[in-house]
Amino acid sequence: MKILVCISKTPDTTSKIAFDSSNKKFVEDGVQFIMNPYDEWYALVRGLELKEQLGGQVDVIHVGDQNSESIIRKALAIGADAAIRIDHTPVDSFDTASQIAEIAKSRGYDLIFLGKETLDHNGSEVGGLVAGLLDWPYIAYASKLTQQNDTAIIESELEGGVRVIECKVPFVMSCAKGIAEQRIPNMMGIMNSKKKPLEVISPIASEAKIEIEKFELPSGKASVKMLSPDNIDELVDVFKNELKIL
Amino acid sequence: MIITVVEIQDNKIKKTSLEALSLASKISEIKGIKICAVCIGSDQLPVELGSYGADEVILPSAEALENDQITSLILQISKDKSASHIVLSLNSTGKNIASVLAAKLNAGLISGVIAVQAKGSDVTYTKNVFSGKATATYSIPNAVSVIAVSPNSIPVLSDKQKIATKLDTRFSIVPSKLKTLEKRIITGKTPLAEASIVVSAGRGLKDPSNWNIIEDLADLLGATTACSRPVSDIGWRPHHEHVGQTGLAIRPNVYIAIGISGAIQHLAGVNNSRKIIVINKDPEAPFFKAADYGICGDLFEIVPKLNEAIKKYKSNT
Numbered sequence: 325m326k327i328l329v330c331i332s333k334t335p336d337t338t339s340k341i342a343f344d345s346s347n348k349k350f351v352e353d354g355v356q357f358i359m360n361p362y363d364e365w366y367a368l369v370r371g372l373e374l375k376e377q378l379g380g381q382v383d384v385i386h387v388g389d390q391n392s393e394s395i396i397r398k399a400l401a402i403g404a405d406a407a408i409r410i411d412h413t414p415v416d417s418f419d420t421a422s423q424i425a426e427i428a429k430s431r432g433y434d435l436i437f438l439g440k441e442t443l444d445h446n447g448s449e450v451g452g453l454v455a456g457l458l459d460w461p462y463i464a465y466a467s468k469l470t471q472q473n474d475t476a477i478i479e480s481e482l483e484g485g486v487r488v489i490e491c492k493v494p495f496v497m498s499c500a501k502g503i504a505e506q507r508i509p510n511m512m513g514i515m516n517s518k519k520k521p522l523e524v525i526s527p528i529a530s531e532a533k534i535e536i537e538k539f540e541l542p543s544g545k546a547s548v549k550m551l552s553p554d555n556i557d558e559l560v561d562v563f564k565n566e567l568k569i570l
Numbered sequence: 571m572i573i574t575v576v577e578i579q580d581n582k583i584k585k586t587s588l589e590a591l592s593l594a595s596k597i598s599e600i601k602g603i604k605i606c607a608v609c610i611g612s613d614q615l616p617v618e619l620g621s622y623g624a625d626e627v628i629l630p631s632a633e634a635l636e637n638d639q640i641t642s643l644i645l646q647i648s649k650d651k652s653a654s655h656i657v658l659s660l661n662s663t664g665k666n667i668a669s670v671l672a673a674k675l676n677a678g679l680i681s682g683v684i685a686v687q688a689k690g691s692d693v694t695y696t697k698n699v700f701s702g703k704a705t706a707t708y709s710i711p712n713a714v715s716v717i718a719v720s721p722n723s724i725p726v727l728s729d730k731q732k733i734a735t736k737l738d739t740r741f742s743i744v745p746s747k748l749k750t751l752e753k754r755i756i757t758g759k760t761p762l763a764e765a766s767i768v769v770s771a772g773r774g775l776k777d778p779s780n781w782n783i784i785e786d787l788a789d790l791l792g793a794t795t796a797c798s799r800p801v802s803d804i805g806w807r808p809h810h811e812h813v814g815q816t817g818l819a820i821r822p823n824v825y826i827a828i829g830i831s832g833a834i835q836h837l838a839g840v841n842n843s844r845k846i847i848v849i850n851k852d853p854e855a856p857f858f859k860a861a862d863y864g865i866c867g868d869l870f871e872i873v874p875k876l877n878e879a880i881k882k883y884k885s886n887t
C-alpha cells in the first residue's frame with residue numbers, strides 16, 4: 325500500500341486566540357503550533373499500522389512555509405518514511421487541496437488519509453476537496469478501517485450510530501476517534517527522522533475562492549448565577565420558567 | 571438558483587435539512603433568487619416544503635442512495651439549473667458530500683455555517699473557528715458557493731407562503747463506488763448532534779454503576795446523555811457519547827454538566843450550547859466560568875433530589 329497522509333499545523337489547544345486590529349488575521353506571536361492532533365493520532369498512525377500489516381510506504385504531505393519543518397520532522401519521527409512540503413501559505417482550503425491533489429495525481433498512491441478536521445478552521449473541507457479533484461471516493465469521519473488487499477471495510481459517522489461501507493482503493497478517508505491510538509515518537513525515531521527525505525516543492529498557481537471579512541471573539545458570558553444546593557426547587561424553577569424545558 | 575439537499579427519513583424531512591432550507595431561504599431573500607429542493611430518500615412530494623421556502627422540488631429516486639450517487643445527482647442538477655449556491659446540512663451526509671461537490675463545481679466552500687448576513691446585495695457567512703473560541707465571517711467572490719450548515723444552529727421557519735412545484739426532469743443515478751453494508755443505529759434516543767437537551771456526566775460519577783441517576787434525569791427531561799473523554803476512554807460510557815474537542819462538538823439549547831471539571835478541551839465541544847448548567851462540588855471548577863447556572867455541591871445528593879422534584883412537579887401538572 326502506498327499511503328499519503330496530509331498533516332496540517334494548528335495552534336496548540338490552550339493557545340490564546342487573538343486577532344490583529346483589522347480583525348482579519350490571527351495573531352501568531354507567542355502561539356505554540358502543533359501537528360493537528362487528528363492528523364497525527366488518527367490518520368498518520370492508521371497509515372503506519374496499515375503499512376505494518378500490508379507492507380508499502382507512508383508519505384506525509386504538508387502545505388506551508390518552512391516554519392512547519394518541526395511538525396514534519398515529528399511525523400517522520402513517529403514513523404512516516406518520507407515527507408513532502410509544498411512551499412506555500414495556502415489562501416483557503418481549496419488551495420490546500422489543489423496543492424495536495426496535484427502531487428497525489430502523479431505519484432501512484434492507493435490511499436490518502438487525513439484528520440476529521442483541523443483545530444483552527446474546523447471545516448473538514450480538505451479531504452473531500454482532494455477526493456473531488458482526484459475523482460476518488462471519499463469517506464468522512466471514519467472510526468474503523470479493515471483492509472484486505474484492495475478492499476476496505478470502513479465504519480463512519482452516522483447520526484446516532486455508524487455506517488459500514490465497503491470501498492476499493494484508491495480512496496480518501498478522514499479519520500476520527502476510534503480508528504487508531506496516538507503514538508509517541510521514541511528516541512530512535514527522532515534520530516532517524518533527521519535522515520529521512522523531506523522534499524520541498526513549489527506550489528501551483530492558486531486563487532482564493534473565499535475571503536475573510538472579519539474574525540470575532542465571543543462577547544464574554546454574563547457571570548454564572550449560583551443556585552443553592554439545599555433548595556432544589558430553585559433549579560426546577562429555572563427549568564420551568566427560564567429554560568422552558570419542563 | 572439555490573439547490574438545497576433535503577433528506578427524508580421514515581417519511582419525515584430531517585430537521586437538519588429544514589435548517590439548511592431555512593438558511594437557503596435567507597440567501598434567497600438577500601439575492602432575490604429561487605430555491606430548488608432536491609429530495610433524497612423518497613419520491614413522495616412533501617407538500618410542506620413550500621412553507622419552508624422551496625420554490626421547486628425534484629424527487630430523483632425513491633431508493634436509498636450512496637453518498638457518491640447523491641453527489642453526482644446534485645452535480646447534474648446544479649449544471650442543469652446553472653445553480654449559484656448549493657446549501658446542505660453538515661450532518662453525516664453533508665460531511666461526505668459538501669467538499670466533494672465544491673471540488674467538482676470549482677466552488678467557494680464554507681462548512682459549519684451558523685449564520686448569514688446581507689452585505690449590500692451580497693451574502694456573508696459566519697462559522698465557528700478555533701474550536702468554538704472565535705467566529706469568522708467570510709464572503710465568497712467565486713461564482714458558485716457550497717454552504718454546509720452546522721446542525722442545531724439555524725432556527726427552522728415555516729412561514730413562507732410558497733407552493734413548491736414538482737419538476738419531472740429525470741436525472742441519471744450513476745453506479746456507486748461505495749457499498750453500504752449496514753447502518754448500525756446505537757441509540758434509540760435523539761442522536762447527540764441533534765439533541766436539544768443534553769445531560770452530560772464526567773469522572774465525578776466515580777463508577778459506571780452510578781449512571782442510573784444521570785439516565786433518570788435525562789429520561790425525565792427527554793434529554794440525550796453525553797460524557798467527558800476520560801469516562802469514555804476507560805469504558806464507563808460508550809465512545810459515541812464523548813463530547814469535546816476530540817469527540818463530538820454539540821450545540822444543544824440546554825447542556826447540563828454533572829461532575830465534569832470543564833477543561834478547555836471539554837469546553838471546546840460544548841461552549842456553543844445556548845444555556846449551560848453545571849453541578850460540581852468544587853467551587854473552583856473551571857466549568858462554572860462557562861456556565862449560566864451553577865450548583866456547588868455533591869452530585870450524589872443533588873441529582874436524586876432533583877429527579878424527585880421533577881417527578882413531583884410533573885405529577886402535579
Ligand SMILES: Cc1cc2nc3c(=O)[nH]c(=O)nc-3n(C[C@H](O)[C@H](O)[C@H](O)COP(=O)(O)OP(=O)(O)OC[C@H]3O[C@@H](n4cnc5c(N)ncnc54)[C@H](O)[C@@H]3O)c2cc1C
Pocket residue numbers: 337361771772773774775797798799800801812813814815816817828829830831832833834835836839849850851852855867868869870
Ligand atoms: C489534546 C487533548 C484533547 C482532549 N479532548 C477532550 C475531549 O474531547 N473531551 C473531554 O471531555 N476531555 C478532553 N480532554 C481531557 C480534558 O483535558 C480533561 O482531562 C477531561 O475533560 C476531564 O474529564 P472530567 O471533567 O470528567 O474529569 P475530572 O477533571 O477528573 O473532573 C471531575 C470533576 O467532578 C467533580 N466531582 C467529583 N466528585 C463530585 C461529586 N461527588 N459531586 C459533584 N462533583 C464532583 C470534581 O470537582 C471535578 O471537577 C482532552 C485532553 C487533551 C490533552
